Amino acid sequence: MKHIWPIGGSKGGSGKSFLTASLGILLAMHGKKTLLIDADFGAANLHTIMGISNPERNLSDFINRNIDTLGEAVMKTSVPNLFMISGARNNLDMANILYMQKIKVLRAIEKLPYEYILIDLGAGTSFNTIDFFMMSDSGIFVTTPEPTSIENVYRLTRSVYLRKIRHMLSTHDFRSVMEIAAERNKNGTLDYLEDIINVIRENDPPKGSMIEEKLATLEFRLVINQMRQQDNPNLGLLMCKIIEKHVGIRMQFLGNVGFDDRVHDAVCKKTAFVYKYPYTQTTTDLREICNNVLLTGN
Numbered sequence: 001m002k003h004i005w006p007i008g009g010s011k012g013g014s015g016k017s018f019l020t021a022s023l024g025i026l027l028a029m030h031g032k033k034t035l036l037i038d039a040d041f042g043a044a045n046l047h048t049i050m051g052i053s054n055p056e057r058n059l060s061d062f063i064n065r066n067i068d069t070l071g072e073a074v075m076k077t078s079v080p081n082l083f084m085i086s087g088a089r090n091n092l093d094m095a096n097i098l099y100m101q102k103i104k105v106l107r108a109i110e111k112l113p114y115e116y117i118l119i120d121l122g123a124g125t126s127f128n129t130i131d132f133f134m135m136s137d138s139g140i141f142v143t144t145p146e147p148t149s150i151e152n153v154y155r156l157t158r159s160v161y162l163r164k165i166r167h168m169l170s171t172h173d174f175r176s177v178m179e180i181a182a183e184r185n186k187n188g189t190l191d192y193l194e195d196i197i198n199v200i201r202e203n204d205p206p207k208g209s210m211i212e213e214k215l216a217t218l219e220f221r222l223v224i225n226q227m228r229q230q231d232n233p234n235l236g237l238l239m240c241k242i243i244e245k246h247v248g249i250r251m252q253f254l255g256n257v258g259f260d261d262r263v264h265d266a267v268c269k270k271t272a273f274v275y276k277y278p279y280t281q282t283t284t285d286l287r288e289i290c291n292n293v294l295l296t297g298n
Contacts, residue, residue, distance in 0.1 A: 004109065005293070006133045008121035008156065009142040014149060015225035016040070016142050018263065019286075020120040021049045022274050026290040027116050028082035035074065035114040036084040039105075039132050040122040041097065044087025050077055051270040055086035062108065063101050070108035079272075083114070097128065106135045130163045138296070140221045140254065143239075145231040150239060157220070157247050161193060164218070168211050169200075177203075193247055219250040221296075223289060227256040254292045257285045 007023075009016045020036055027034045038046035039059065047055050057066075057073045067073060073085045109117060121129045133139050141156065143149040166174050181195040197215075201208030222243075224236045232238075233256060240251040260282040266273040274283045 002110075002115060002117070003138075004117045004119070004136040006119045006121055006136055006139040007142060008129055008133050008139065009123055009149075009153070012043075012123040014123070014142045014144050015257070016123070017046050017049050017120050018267070018273070019140070019142050019223060019225065019257070019289075020118050021046060021272060022286045023290055023293065024082055024084075024116075024118050025079050025272055025274055026287060027118075027293070028079050030290070030294065031081060032115045032294075033113075034082050034116040034118065035112060036077075036082070037109065037117065037119045038085065038087030039119050039128075040087055041128055043122060046084065046120050047086045048270060049267055050084060050272070052077070052084070052086065053270075055084075058086045059105070060087075063097060063105060070105070071112060074112075087120075099127075099131075102128065102131050106132070109135070127163075130159055133160055134164060134167075138219055138221065140223060141251075142223050142225055144226045145224055145228075145235055150235075153222070153239070154243065154247070157243050157249055157251070158193065160218075160220075161215070161247055161249055162196075164215060165196065165200075165211060168214065169207075197248075215248060216250075219252065221252045221254045221293075223254050223257060225257045226259040228259045252296070255285060255289045257289070258282045 007016050007020050017038075017040070024034050024036045036046060036050070037059070038044045040046070044058075047053075052075070055075060057075070059073060061067045062070045062073050070085070074083050075086065077084055109119070119132060121132055123129075141153050143153045169177065177196055177199045180199045184195045184199075197208065197212060200211060222236055222240055227233070236253040236256060240253045243249060243251045258281045260277070260280055262277050262280070263273055263282065266276050269276075274286060277283055
């Protein structure tokens with residue numbers, strides 16, 4: 001069975017690439033044939049974390065038809081069972097790829113013969129990030145225990161929710177629903193997302209039921225990175241409850257990853273942290289998260 005896990009965060013520096021690389025290595029060490037894809041258009045750095053200096057091919061080679069299949073962009077890593085499609089040397093305009101180009105990439109990813117596919121996404125709530133996040137009903141949000149990062153994750157989950165609804169309605173219907181919901185919510189007394197669903201249900205009950213059923217299948221995961229001793233260890237669980245209550249998306253907490261200054265050292269030396277520092281608390285945290293991912297996949 002194939003598992004596709006987009007990994008995103010609403011703020012740069014939250015540790016998306018670090019988590020993607022670490023999980024990929026740990027899954028491969030469990031004997032899982034795993035592929036890492038750097039889809040952080042315009043700011044790709046997964047190859048650096050993996051210690052690969054000059055990838056011969058990248059994602060843009062497929063998008064620009066320099067190669068016929070996405071599989072031709074796959075490269076081996078130094079880790080058995082672990083492969084990668086780099087985003088290094090992507091064209092400068094890759095950050096604004098067309099919708100049909102995204103569809104081409106998404107369909108090609110689904111055909112790749114790997115048990116686990118981890119997709120490292122860009123920061124923020126751009127359509128590129130959201131559309132890649134939505135290619136699976138599961139995905140991992142990464143944040144740090146800072147108020148600004150927490151707020152941004154909430155915005156990102158709302159954006160995913162709205163984008164999903166947008167794809168199930170015509171442009172005209174979506175605009176009408178948004179206008180009515182905004183009018184109802186202008187005083188800030190009601191939940192905006194709940195208003196949207198209510199408007200759809202009132203105007204088209206069958207469509208409302210269909211959308212509710214589809215949204216109910218969404219189940220994302222959350223990782224809190226760079227946790228320090230003074231931080232609340234239950235923060236992730238609290239965030240999941242808040243997101244589920246106010247956004248309507250089920251969120252499973254995968255775990256905390258402890259802060260460690262040596263992460264910086266490993267990245268600068270282009271060495272995988274879980275290899276260089278296997279007995280640290282941070283690596284133990286990453287192993288526990290990997291085990292949770294494996295349990296989810298079974």
